[in-house]
Amino acid sequence: MRSKARIGLAMVLAMAIAGAASAATSIKDSKHDLSSGSAATVKGNTDQICVYCHTPHNATQNIPLWNRNNPVATGFTLYSSVSMQNTPVKNGFTTDSISLFCMSCHDGSTALGAAAVHNNPVDQPTGITVADVAGRTSAGHLDGASKYNLTTNLADDHPVNFLVTSGADPNIGTVTGATMKTGSVTNGFPLFKSGRGATTLECGSCHAVHDNTDPPFLRTTMAGSKLCLGCHIK
Numbered sequence: 179m180r181s182k183a184r185i186g187l188a189m190v191l192a193m194a195i196a197g198a199a200s201a202a203t204s205i206k207d208s209k210h211d212l213s214s215g216s217a218a219t220v221k222g223n224t225d226q227i228c229v230y231c232h233t234p235h236n237a238t239q240n241i242p243l244w245n246r247n248n249p250v251a252t253g254f255t256l257y258s259s260v261s262m263q264n265t266p267v268k269n270g271f272t273t274d275s276i277s278l279f280c281m282s283c284h285d286g287s288t289a290l291g292a293a294a295v296h297n298n299p300v301d302q303p304t305g306i307t308v309a310d311v312a313g314r315t316s317a318g319h320l321d322g323a324s325k326y327n328l329t330t331n332l333a334d335d336h337p338v339n340f341l342v343t344s345g346a347d348p349n350i351g352t353v354t355g356a357t358m359k360t361g362s363v364t365n366g367f368p369l370f371k372s373g374r375g376a377t378t379l380e381c382g383s384c385h386a387v388h389d390n391t392d393p394p395f396l397r398t399t400m401a402g403s404k405l406c407l408g409c410h411i412k
């Protein structure tokens with residue numbers, strides 16, 4: 179009787195833990211969890227999660243305690259068009275652009291681990307190794323054929339790292355006061371502070387890097403294009 183009750187309790191606990199994990203409000207076990215114990219396919223040889231991107235001390239960039247050696251900011255081409263009401267930027271990121279931080283893995287050439295990680299984790303003092311997975315990673319970086327490799331040409335991607343000015347485009351929701359993020363918000367989506375100003379649109383305006391509740395790491399669902407309609411009055 180007693181042991182049966184114990185098994186029952188263990189099962190309830192196991193289910194509760196599984197339930198919590200599947201709610202996926204944490205980075206843990208998402209594709210951005212590159213730790214050795216992660217459920218992700220692409221991962222490295224340390225069981226730390228945050229170290230691939232953050233460090234508690236001696237960061238490469240103060241905000242957000244960044245632990246990566248980013249690619250050269252000027253090496254990117256960004257979207258631009260004559261119909262944009264805000265001023266698009268064609269050539270290069272600002273060095274503090276949160277989007278450049280994403281591109282330190284999504285450019286398809288910067289290593290995920292190894293020398294791209296500034297401070298090594300205590301359990302891997304000589305550096306992080308990320309094992310290659312056919313079609314996904316090669317030589318420790320995202321593979322050329324990976325759909326996650328956006329390349330350094332972002333002219334074919336939604337504009338990023340440009341200043342969003344209140345009222346510049348009447349079809350864009352209002353830009354309001356600062357949040358705990360580094361900038362402000364448009365209709366509830368965060369804008370960031372960068373060298374271009376305090377309200378720049380970045381990858382992180384649409385993507386929640388730590389939270390895969392709405393895959394792929396989106397700020398809200400794409401059902402009915404809710405994300406797009408959150409900013410665009412269309």
Ligand code: HEC
Pocket residue numbers: 205210211227228229230231232242276279280359382385386387388
């Ligand atoms: C794959 C890279 C990556 C990993 C791994 C990662 N972060 Fe982040 N984190 C970012 C980026 C990029 C930002 C800034 C953009 C943003 O806030 O959306 C950020 C911002 C933050 C912030 C400040 C703003 C916010 O969104 O709350 C905190 C706190 C934070 N991360 C904590 C953590 C912790 C703790 C871990 C490990 C459990 C972790 N991060 C793992 C990339 C990462």
Ligand code: HEC
Pocket residue numbers: 209210219220230231276277279280281282283284290314315324326381382385387393394395
């Ligand atoms: C430390 C490296 C790293 C950084 C920094 C990083 N990513 Fe990723 N990201 C990855 C890897 C690895 C994958 C999964 C690749 C695979 O499974 O083949 C991924 C996958 C994704 C996906 C697809 C998820 C899915 O379910 O299909 C999105 C979207 C994404 N990243 C967005 C971002 C954004 C936005 C940022 C910056 C805010 C960012 N990433 C920063 C490494 C990174």
Ligand code: HEC
Pocket residue numbers: 277280281284325326327328332335336337338380381382383384385394396400405
């Ligand atoms: C305007 C919103 C928006 C911005 C800005 C944005 N993304 Fe995305 N991204 C999306 C949406 C929506 C999807 C999912 C598309 C789909 O599957 O319909 C996506 C998908 C992705 C994927 C997965 C690709 C795939 O084929 O599965 C990656 C990786 C990614 N984004 C990275 C980034 C990075 C890095 C940046 C900044 C340079 C960025 N995104 C900026 C909205 C955005």
Ligand code: HEC
Pocket residue numbers: 258259260261262263264265336337342346347350364367379383384405406407408409410
């Ligand atoms: C966080 C707010 C935000 C979200 C979410 C968002 N956008 Fe945008 N988008 C903007 C802003 C701001 C501009 C620049 C508008 C301007 O200056 O005219 C823009 C520009 C564009 C442009 C280029 C317009 C031009 O004149 O060249 C297109 C197309 C576009 N967005 C489509 C989308 C789609 C599709 C989605 C959903 C996948 C989306 N956007 C999600 C804020 C957003």
